[in-house]
Amino acid sequence: xxxxxxxxxxxxxxxxxxxxxxxxxxxxxxxxxxxxxxxxxxxxxxxxxxxxxxxxxxxxxxxx
Amino acid sequence: xxxxxxxxxxxxxxxxxxxxxxxxxxxxxxxxxxxxxxxxxxxxxxxxxxxxxxxxxxxxxxxxxxxxxxxxxxxxxxxxxxxxxxxxxxxxxxxxxxxxxxxxxxxxxxxxxxxxxxxxxxxxxxxxxxxxxxxxxxxxxxxxxxxxxxxxxxxxxxxxxxxxxxxxxxxxxxxxxxxxxxxxxxxxxxxxxxxxxxxxxxxxxxxxxxxxxxxxxxxxxxxxxxxxxxxxxxxxxxxxxxxxxxxxxxxxxxxxxxxxxxxxxxxxxxxxxxxxxxxxxxxxxxx
Ligand SMILES: [Zn+2]
Numbered sequence: 001x002x003x004x005x006x007x008x009x010x011x012x013x014x015x016x017x018x019x020x021x022x023x024x025x026x027x028x029x030x031x032x033x034x035x036x037x038x039x040x041x042x043x044x045x046x047x048x049x050x051x052x053x054x055x056x057x058x059x060x061x062x063x064x
Numbered sequence: 065x066x067x068x069x070x071x072x073x074x075x076x077x078x079x080x081x082x083x084x085x086x087x088x089x090x091x092x093x094x095x096x097x098x099x100x101x102x103x104x105x106x107x108x109x110x111x112x113x114x115x116x117x118x119x120x121x122x123x124x125x126x127x128x129x130x131x132x133x134x135x136x137x138x139x140x141x142x143x144x145x146x147x148x149x150x151x152x153x154x155x156x157x158x159x160x161x162x163x164x165x166x167x168x169x170x171x172x173x174x175x176x177x178x179x180x181x182x183x184x185x186x187x188x189x190x191x192x193x194x195x196x197x198x199x200x201x202x203x204x205x206x207x208x209x210x211x212x213x214x215x216x217x218x219x220x221x222x223x224x225x226x227x228x229x230x231x232x233x234x235x236x237x238x239x240x241x242x243x244x245x246x247x248x249x250x251x252x253x254x255x256x257x258x259x260x261x262x263x264x265x266x267x268x269x270x271x272x273x274x275x276x277x278x279x280x281x282x283x284x285x286x287x288x289x290x291x292x293x294x295x296x297x298x299x300x301x302x303x304x305x306x307x308x309x310x311x312x313x314x315x316x317x318x319x320x321x322x323x324x325x326x327x328x329x330x331x332x333x334x335x336x337x338x339x340x341x342x343x344x345x346x347x348x349x350x351x
Pocket of ligand 1: 014015016017018019035036037038039040
């Protein structure tokens with residue numbers, strides 16, 4: 001089963017603008033979220049504790 | 065053969081709104097499931113069959129989606145959508161061919177293996193026409209060709225410096241379209257709903273900033289969308305269509321790893337795509 005961790009908002013910081021990223025929901029690994037302050041797309045690279053990285057650029061073969 | 069394991073594996077290297085909705089729907093349904101990042105997936109052919117024989121493929125990268133599906137099917141998993149349908153949906157030429165073979169209305173299309181062949185093909189297709197990367201998505205690299213002069217430039221740009229595969233040109237007649245196209249989401253042979261996607265530009269795509277609005281799901285739209293999904297061998301698809309002057313739908317694209325968050329929002333929650341996908345997976349016989 002996928003485990004879902006409680007988010008500690010204090011530990012989640014936007015790597016772009018360094019503002020704390022508040023989320024009302026529990027984050028999942030590899031989830032892509034937006035920083036409310038700078039609108040940067042961020043990827044959840046760890047959940048325990050929450051670690052955010054800049055989401056990668058769209059690659060050539062990405063699509064639906 | 066290992067014990068049959070009912071765990072549903074969700075394959076995705078990015079958890080976007082859609083994947084989160086699906087994972088939440090699996091949890092809500094009490095279905096045993098596991099999130100798998102295809103970037104760490106590896107398959108050894110003589111290893112025992114993996115647990116979690118039913119796999120939902122939501123991988124955003126076409127290359128990874130295709131190989132992961134093939135590898136998992138090779139070791140006995142059932143993958144939704146199947147490798148074959150991902151392979152067809154990921155290639156505009158093969159999609160056109162599959163639609164035509166099944167009698168699904170779709171714009172006239174041509175394939176040329178060199179830029180010179182492309183010019184000849186365009187003489188047969190006529191102008192205006194559209195050049196599309198045969199494996200592109202989200203409207204990237206799509207250009208409208210008004211005449212032979214613009215076609216020569218576009219063909220030159222799209223094929224210069226590319227690999228042998230990149231020399232292959234996919235062309236489509238330009239469909240006169242209103243300022244909107246229509247997306248119908250199909251799951252398990254059933255059309256769930258329809259939305260208009262409006263765009264000022266001739267190219268309509270949510271990723272390119274189109275506005276999504278609800279659209280009545282007519283029997284014709286539902287029938288054509290379901291037929292298009294079956295034509296490419298998919299179980300889950302987002303079918304993009306336009307209506308001609310008489311309101312008859314024509315299929316432009318079939319998306320096998322469809323985005324549906326905007327679709328669902330536009331329909332005000334009257335449709336729950338993620339829950340329907342989960343229902344479909346749970347009723348599926350695993351081979
Ligand atoms: Zn920020």
